[in-house]
Amino acid sequence: MTDPVPVAVPRKGRPLEAVLERLASTAEADHLVDEISATLRYEKAVTKDRQTPDRDVYERLADYSDLADPTAPEYTLLRDDREGKPRRIVFDSAVVECDGVDLHLVGREEPFRALRTHEFALGFDSADLVLEEVVGLREEGLEDLSDVNARIDPRDTDVRVVTGLGDTVYHTLMATPETLPAGADLDRAFVADYEGPLCISPRYERLVEAVLGTDAIEGTTFAYPDPGEEEEAAIARAGLGVYLTVTGSTARDEGLVLGDHLFPSETVLMENAAESSAAVERALDRLTAEPLETAIEV
Template identity: 65%
Template sequence: MTTIRVAVPRKGRPLYAVLERVADESGATAVADRIISTLRHEKSITKGVNNPSQSVYDRLAEYSDPTDATAPEYTLYRDARSGLPRRIVFDSVTVPIGDDEIQLVGREEPFRALRKHEFALGFDSADLVLEEVVTLRSDPLTDMDAVNDRINPHDTDVRVVNGLGDTVYHTLLGDPDVVGNDPTRAFVESYTGPLCISPRYERLVEAVLGTTAVDTVEFCYPDDGVEEEAAIADAGLGVYLTVSGSTAREHGLVLGERLFPSETVLLENRAELTSAHERTKGLFATSETVVTPSL
């Protein structure tokens, strides 16, 4: 039996999407549910919703079972909150699928681990690919299928294989007094003024709007402790990830054009692929979002 190591995020929606897909392919639903439930509980502690009597170290010991080779493992991560408290996050789990074992290995940034040739396969948010390696052009990047065509082969051997379908969208939001009822890319091209975004998304927004469209805008960012929707309402126009848009509407914003899908994607480092990796890739390359290969 061959063990295939696959890099995955340590927490959050992309990890949950991977675990759910692994459960679908392997039948390991109980293990996946256990990991997701544990991490959601730990997130509630991080957010102050729960106040456990056990210390973080006691909880980590409780979640671990060193006698069970199939049991999930967790590790401690320094959280960015005041005081840098420790947070329990995913470390690894091994699941048999067919003739192979898939070992999911937690990494802070799976995409970068693939870029460094530490893994042949991995999962990460499509956003990180846009933030790091796609070429910025005057014309906007509008869909996942075009991502590989904008990756310079001299920059990296990593390519997007497909998405897992856990899609939310980077969406234009705006004050109707500023943007009207339906802001679009065309509106941004004729707009001069502030555009509120998350600081980590500056390059992504340039990619999905196109460099021409952002020539006359001035990026601004939410202050610490201020909700993104509230900051966009103050600026008049912004880009933010939306699911239902209910919070945006509560701040008096209208939802405009969906600029780009944000979802978990399967990534491959083509220089590291073996036949075993190809078998594993085939297990996951079955969603509706399949990216056309780029040579």
């Protein structure tokens, strides 16, 4: 048996769910993927106070992790952001067979950075982090994943995006009716002509600059939600903003008009070409063998 190929994955959240769903459709050990998914769904429900466990966190952790089996799922404890910083059980490690290739899934807080520092050749993370960290800022905006690699300076990182997994939500323009003149379209051209506050989440400042382009945001000033304030409410207060949305129902509740989907927020498969090997390329072939949502030139 050859050594499993290490693959960095998120420890929790939507990107990890997307990876597990993808592997469940391609891996012979789909029962293992289902087990991991079910465990994490339960622990998320505990975190959200939708489930009341009958054992403490250490007992559950011991029950989930079989240290005698090196291929079995393992979990770990993290402090999360809830009041009091309680411990939360998250994914740590598992070996999954994918069409004849063993993948060692290894949990990381930020898999993209683990690839950047050459700890891994392959990994999954949110496309947002790539935009926040390495995509170059230009006058014109960035519209989809297929353009990301062309914006990465090869002197900055060897990591490239291979494909998106299709778990897409969008960074979407939102505005109050008072900000948007009658008959006007809420799109990139509107932002380019607009002068005033543009409300965003603080972490997305560089991402929004890359997506809209530096020309379009001239004349705007970034505004941010107050502590504890919902993003949609803050955008309603500012008049114009960008935020992630799926259905837009919360935005409409705030009286906001939904405009262009600017950029997909999606889980992506990435490769650090400098760490490639024959085993890594076999794993990459398996991971991209089935039709995927987004094909990208590397």
